[in-house]
Amino acid sequence: xxxSPGETAKRLVSKKARQHFxxxxxxxxxxxxxxxxxxxxxxxxxxxxxxxxKELEKEVVPTIEKQIKSKEQAQQRHQLRRVxxxxxxxxxxxxxxxxx
Numbered sequence: 001x002x003x004s005p006g007e008t009a010k011r012l013v014s015k016k017a018r019q020h021f022x023x024x025x026x027x028x029x030x031x032x033x034x035x036x037x038x039x040x041x042x043x044x045x046x047x048x049x050x051x052x053x054k055e056l057e058k059e060v061v062p063t064i065e066k067q068i069k070s071k072e073q074a075q076q077r078h079q080l081r082r083v084x085x086x087x088x089x090x091x092x093x094x095x096x097x098x099x100x
Contacts, residue, residue, distance in 0.1 A: 010017045040046045 011021050012018070035046065040049070
C-alpha cells in the first residue's frame with residue numbers, strides 16, 4: 001500500500017483502483033486485529049516469536065527425522081523377517097518333490 005502521489009491520484013480517479021485499495025486496507029486491518037488477539041502488540045513481538053520458532057525447528061526437526069528413519073528401518077527389518085519366514089515355511093511345508 002503505497003503512499004506515493006501517483007497511487008493516491010489513481011485511487012481518486014479509478015473506481016477499480018479505489019476498490020482494490022479498500023480491499024487491501026480491509027485485509028491489513030483484519031491481520032492486525034488477528035495479531036493483536038494472538039498477543040502480538042508490536043512488529044518486534046512477531047519477529048521475536050519467528051526467531052524462537054526457527055531456533056526450535058533447528059533442534060526439533062533433525063530429532064524427528066532421526067526418529068522417522070529409525071522407525072522406517074525397523075519396519076523394513078520386520079518386513080524382511082516376515083518375508084524370510086514365509087519362504088522358510090513354504091520350503092518346510094513343500095518338502096521334496098520326488099516326481100521329477
